[in-house]
Amino acid sequence: xxxxxxxxxxxxxxxxxxxxxxxxxxxxxxxxxxxxxxxxxxxxxxxxxxxxxxxxxxxxxxxxxxxxxxxxxxxxxxxxxxxxxxxxxxxxxxxxxxxxxxxxxxxxxxxxxxxxxxxxxxxxxxxxxxxxxxxxxxxxxxxxxxxxxxxxxxxxxxxxxxxxxxxxxxxxxxxxxxxxxxxxxxxxxxxxxxxxxxxxxxxxxxxxxxxxxxxxxxxxxxxxxxxxxxxxxxxxxxxxxxxxxxxxxxxxxxxxxxxxxxxxxxxxxxxxxxxxxxxxxxxxxxxxxxxxxxxxxxxxxxxxxxxxxxxxxxxxxxxxxxxxxxxxxxxxxxxxxxxxxxxxxxxxxxxxxxxxxxxxxxxxxxxxxxxxxxxxxxxxxxxxxxxxxxxxxxxxxxxxxxxx
Ligand code: MLT
Numbered sequence: 372x373x374x375x376x377x378x379x380x381x382x383x384x385x386x387x388x389x390x391x392x393x394x395x396x397x398x399x400x401x402x403x404x405x406x407x408x409x410x411x412x413x414x415x416x417x418x419x420x421x422x423x424x425x426x427x428x429x430x431x432x433x434x435x436x437x438x439x440x441x442x443x444x445x446x447x448x449x450x451x452x453x454x455x456x457x458x459x460x461x462x463x464x465x466x467x468x469x470x471x472x473x474x475x476x477x478x479x480x481x482x483x484x485x486x487x488x489x490x491x492x493x494x495x496x497x498x499x500x501x502x503x504x505x506x507x508x509x510x511x512x513x514x515x516x517x518x519x520x521x522x523x524x525x526x527x528x529x530x531x532x533x534x535x536x537x538x539x540x541x542x543x544x545x546x547x548x549x550x551x552x553x554x555x556x557x558x559x560x561x562x563x564x565x566x567x568x569x570x571x572x573x574x575x576x577x578x579x580x581x582x583x584x585x586x587x588x589x590x591x592x593x594x595x596x597x598x599x600x601x602x603x604x605x606x607x608x609x610x611x612x613x614x615x616x617x618x619x620x621x622x623x624x625x626x627x628x629x630x631x632x633x634x635x636x637x638x639x640x641x642x643x644x645x646x647x648x649x650x651x652x653x654x655x656x657x658x659x660x661x662x663x664x665x666x667x668x669x670x671x672x673x674x675x676x677x678x679x680x681x682x683x684x685x686x687x688x689x690x691x692x693x694x695x696x697x698x699x700x701x702x703x704x705x706x707x708x709x710x711x712x713x714x715x716x717x718x719x720x721x722x723x724x725x726x727x728x729x730x731x732x733x734x735x736x737x738x739x740x741x742x743x744x745x746x747x748x749x750x751x752x753x754x755x756x757x758x759x760x761x762x763x764x765x766x767x768x769x770x771x772x773x774x775x
Contacts, residue, residue, distance in 0.1 A: 378512050378514045381511060381519050382519070383521065386504065386508065387746070388412045390745070391411050392412075394733070395407065395411070402737075407737045407738075408738045408767060409739045410738065410739060410758075411741045412757070414626050415624045415626050419624050419668070420672075421676070422674055422677040423668045423671045423672060423677065426671035427668045430663060430664035430667035430668070434663065441663040444659070444663055444666065447471070448474065448475025448632070448666060449475070451666075451667075452669050453475065453632075456468075457469065459673045459678075464601055465605070466605060469637075471647075472635060472637055472647060473632055473634055474634075474635065475661050476630075476631045478618055478619075478620060478629050478630065479589045479617060479631040480505055480631075483509070484508075485657075486585055486633065487509055487510055487515065488513075488657075489649040489653055490550075492514050492515050494515060495548045496510050497530035497531075497582075498529060498530070498532065498553045499532050499558070500531040500746075501743060501747040501749055503555055517529070524747070524748045530545050531748075531749075533749045534558070535749060536705075536707065540707065541563060541569050550582055550583070551582065552573070552577060554570075555590075556570070556588070556590075557593055558714075560716060560750065561707060561714070562707060562711070562716050564599045564710075565599070565600070566600075567600050567606065570600050570605075571606045573606075574603065574608050574612060577612040578608055584612055584613040584614070586616065588602060588616065589631075590621055591617070591622075592622035593685060593711055596711055602615060603615055604636075610639070613639075614633060614635050615634040616631065616633050618630075618631040619631060622672070622681055623677075623684070624681075625665075625668075628668060630665050630668070635647045635650045688758045688759055689713065691762055691765040692708075692709035692710075692713055692715060692758035694762070694766060695715050695768070696708070696710075699715065699717055702773045703720075704718065704720065709758065713757060713758040714756070714757055715757075715758065716743070716754075717756070718753060718754075719743075719752050719753065722752075723752075724744065725744040725750060726744065728742065729742040736768075736771035736775060737771070741755040741757075
């Protein structure tokens with residue numbers, strides 16, 4: 372008789388954003404007259420930029436003509452896109468990444484969930500607490516996280532690195548074993564950033580201890596301050612100890628279009644085996660490439676028009692972030708983030724738990740956010756709002772929250 376992957380049964384509840392979506396749907400069904408403002412999941416709301424739409428249209432036309440039709444994409448992605456990435460995201464920042472170190476994918480979520488495939492089940496992962504839930508859940512599915520302790524809300528084989536207001540939401544270097552270290556900066560959910568020096572300390576730690584860093588840089592386009600690295604490869608020695616994951620979702624509005632990439636440097640070698648070859652093998656077997664039309668759309672992001680349009684998009688969301696952050700601070704809330712990231716991380720008022728505040732906001736003022744505890748135990752007592760709504764909705768949400 373067949374057996375299921377029992378690791379799935381150890382997962383507590385459903386995926387955070389599915390739980391929230393269910394709660395919100397139930398509320399909407401019971402209160403059809405209430406106008407909800409959704410600042411929960413980090414999903415963009417502005418339409419795709421004109422240069423991207425133009426590239427999509429023209430690629431669709433190519434697909435309709437025998438001479439220009441494309442079937443399966445090359446395993447690692449089209450060279451035109453990988454070259455644009457190598458030049459714009461890396462070379463222009465003084466980082467040398469070759470196109471065969473770049474793997475195009477259908478988004479950072481898939482890659483951050485799938486990257487564990489190339490590592491032994493016996494590795495111990497270290498994560499920030501709070502953390503984007505995909506890293507932990509995906510490792511739990513592979514049986515790498517041990518047993519889940521409901522009371523502690525922790526897995527037995529995971530090294531949790533608390534990110535608190537005291538440490539500026541950048542964790543201390545771990546004292547216990549940490550083979551695979553997940554870092555995300557600018558950070559989801561806290562909106563914090565790590566300086567070059569802080570990130571360099573992580574790279575040095577990984578090199579000293581034979582660890583690998585999985586660096587999620589999905590929000591790098593939101594960095595506004597100096598001395599904040601856009602890529603981990605800006606740090607000395609990072610190519611020997613880090614994989615970087617990037618997305619087109621947040622910088623160019625591709626959440627529904629799906630495009631991302633992962634950099635696996637050729638310098639990453641473990642026991643004589645190249646991680647780049649392993650990831651190529653994994654992707655070649657289990658992934659058939661992002662669609663040609665979407666890769667053409669991605670290429671357009673790097674055109675002069677695309678760059679101007681996507682910068683304007685990011686600026687629009689960052690203005691929302693400023694409005695929410697400053698408005699809440701003026702109303703007496705303790706707020707973090709929102710300066711180099713599209714997330715505002717606030718302390719819940721009056722000692723409310725994160726989920727109590729979630730319900731309170733939903734029921735009293737019909738505003739949807741994300742409870743901090745959904746991202747890990749150190750998120751308890753915090754709440755996340757996104758800047759990805761419209762300015763009008765951001766202002767209205769602020770007004771409603773202030774009215775409480
Ligand atoms: C979030 O809200 O944390 C993100 O949108 C989730 C994601 O990017 O997958």
